[in-house]
Amino acid sequence: MIQLMQVNNPTVWLVNGLALYTLISKLVFDNIYLTSKMVVDEEFHLPLGEAYCNFNFSVWDPKVTTLPGLYLTSALLLGPLGLCQLYYLRFTSLLASIVNIPLLHILFSKYHPEGKWTNLCSSFTLALLPPLYFCSHVYYTDIVSLTMVLLVIVMYEKHCHLGASIFGCLAVLCRQTNIIWVLFVAGQYSMKALYITCEPKQSKSERFDMDGLLVVMKQLLKSPVKQTIQTYLRFWKGITSYLAVGVSFLIFLYINGGIVVGDKTAHEATIHLPQFFYFSLFCFVFLWPYFGSQSLDFLSFMKTHKMLTTIFLLLGLLIVHSNTLVHPYMLADNRHYVFYIWNRFYGKYAFFKYLMVPVYMFSLYIITKTIYNSGDVIYLLMYVICVFVVLVTQRLIEFRYYFIPYILLRLKIGSRVPLPTFCLILEFLTAVFINVLTLKLFFTKTIIWSNYVDPQRLIW
Known part of the structure; x- marks a missing residue:
C-alpha cells in the first residue's frame, strides 16, 4: 500500500525526474565541455568568473554590460572549495537549471492546484526549452x-x-x-x-x-x-x-x-516595436500544439470582429514597415541562429516581414487571450507593461530576452481549462527534438573565424 502511494506521489516523481534530468544533462554538459572551451560570450565572462571565484574582486572587463551577480554566485559556491576552473564555472549554470525545476513546479502548483501530473510534466518541459536548455551548459548569466x-x-x-x-x-x-x-x-x-x-x-x-x-x-x-x-x-x-x-x-x-x-554603445535604448512580434513568434514555435488548438477561436474572433481585425492588420504592417531595426551584431555574427534567420528570410526577401504579420496577429491574440482568461486582469496589465519595457527598448533580437516573458506566459496556460494532454506531449517532444537537432549542429558544425585559434560553434 505504501509503495503504491509512493508511485502515485508527484513529489517522488519530481525527485526521480530531477535525477534523470541531472544524469542526461551531465552527459550533454561533458560533451559540450570536450567540444568547446569557449562559447561566444564566455570570452568575457570566464576570466571574470575565475577572478571572482578566487576572491579577486578588483578586476573588470569594460565590454561586459551586466553587473557581477553571476561571478559573485561562483565565488560563493565554488570559491571556498577552490573549484574555479572552466568546468566548474560552467557547472554553476547547470546547477541553477536543476534548481529551477522545483521552483517552476511550485509556481505551476500554485496556479493550477488540480493539475498535479500536468504541473510536473510542464516543469520539466519548460526546463527543456531549447535556447534555455543550451544556456544551462555554458557560463552565461541567463540561468x-x-x-x-x-x-x-x-x-x-x-x-x-x-x-x-x-x-x-x-x-x-x-x-x-x-x-x-x-x-x-x-x-x-x-x-x-x-x-x-x-x-x-x-x-x-x-x-x-x-x-x-x-x-x-x-x-x-x-x-x-x-x-x-x-x-x-x-x-x-x-x-x-x-x-x-x-x-x-x-x-x-x-x-x-x-x-x-x-x-x-552595444546596448543603446531605442523603440523597437516589432520585438513584440518576434517574441510572439518565439512563443508560437515552441508552443505550437497549444496555439494550434486555439486556432478556431482566433478564426471566430476574426469573423466576429472584421473591422478590428483589419485595423490590427494595417497597424501591424505599418509598424513592420516603419520600425524594423537591424542591429549590426545580427548581420556580423554567424555563430547565432538569428543571423541565418534574418539573412535567409527577413533580409533576403522584402515581402517576408510583411507576410509574417498575420502570424504575429494570431500569436499575440493567443497570448493575450490566455493570460486574460486566467481570470487575473492585473497580471495581464503588468505583463504587457513589463514585456513592453524589457523587449521594445532593445534593438538586438536575442532569444535570451524572451525567457522570462515566455515562462510567465507558460505558467498561465491551463488556468481555467486544463491543458490537453496531447498538447503537453507534443510540446515536450518538440523541445526534445529541437534540442537534439541543435546540439548535433553544435557538435558537428564548425565556423572558422580568423581572429580565433579554435573553431567557433553554432548556438542560439
Whole structure:
C-alpha cells in the first residue's frame, strides 16, 4: 500500500525526474565541455568568473554590460572549495537549471492546484526549452538570473515580500533589466493592496478580475490621497521592501549614468516595436500544439470582429514597415541562429516581414487571450507593461530576452481549462527534438573565424 502511494506521489516523481534530468544533462554538459572551451560570450565572462571565484574582486572587463551577480554566485559556491576552473564555472549554470525545476513546479502548483501530473510534466518541459536548455551548459548569466527571478515570484506568491525583495536585489545583480520583474510583482501586490482597502469584503480573493480593477480605479479617482495612505499603512512592510529595491536601482542609474555597465554603445535604448512580434513568434514555435488548438477561436474572433481585425492588420504592417531595426551584431555574427534567420528570410526577401504579420496577429491574440482568461486582469496589465519595457527598448533580437516573458506566459496556460494532454506531449517532444537537432549542429558544425585559434560553434 505504501509503495503504491509512493508511485502515485508527484513529489517522488519530481525527485526521480530531477535525477534523470541531472544524469542526461551531465552527459550533454561533458560533451559540450570536450567540444568547446569557449562559447561566444564566455570570452568575457570566464576570466571574470575565475577572478571572482578566487576572491579577486578588483578586476573588470569594460565590454561586459551586466553587473557581477553571476561571478559573485561562483565565488560563493565554488570559491571556498577552490573549484574555479572552466568546468566548474560552467557547472554553476547547470546547477541553477536543476534548481529551477522545483521552483517552476511550485509556481505551476500554485496556479493550477488540480493539475498535479500536468504541473510536473510542464516543469520539466519548460526546463527543456531549447535556447534555455543550451544556456544551462555554458557560463552565461541567463540561468542564474532566471533562478533569482523565479525565487522573487515564489516568495511573492508565498506572501513573503521581504524575501522577494532580497532575491530581487540578487536578480538585478545578475541582470539589470530584472528590476522590471521586481516591479512586475510589486505592481500586482500594490494593486491587490488597493483592492483590499477599497473592497475589504473581497480581501480573500486570489484573482483580480476586471471588476476589481474598475473598483480600484474608481476609488483612486475619487480620493487618491486617502486610498494611497490607507493602503500604505496597512501594507507598509511589503510595499517598502519593494520600494527599497526600486530606490536602490534609481541610485544605481544616477551613479552609473544609465542601465548598462561597461560597453554602452552595444546596448543603446531605442523603440523597437516589432520585438513584440518576434517574441510572439518565439512563443508560437515552441508552443505550437497549444496555439494550434486555439486556432478556431482566433478564426471566430476574426469573423466576429472584421473591422478590428483589419485595423490590427494595417497597424501591424505599418509598424513592420516603419520600425524594423537591424542591429549590426545580427548581420556580423554567424555563430547565432538569428543571423541565418534574418539573412535567409527577413533580409533576403522584402515581402517576408510583411507576410509574417498575420502570424504575429494570431500569436499575440493567443497570448493575450490566455493570460486574460486566467481570470487575473492585473497580471495581464503588468505583463504587457513589463514585456513592453524589457523587449521594445532593445534593438538586438536575442532569444535570451524572451525567457522570462515566455515562462510567465507558460505558467498561465491551463488556468481555467486544463491543458490537453496531447498538447503537453507534443510540446515536450518538440523541445526534445529541437534540442537534439541543435546540439548535433553544435557538435558537428564548425565556423572558422580568423581572429580565433579554435573553431567557433553554432548556438542560439
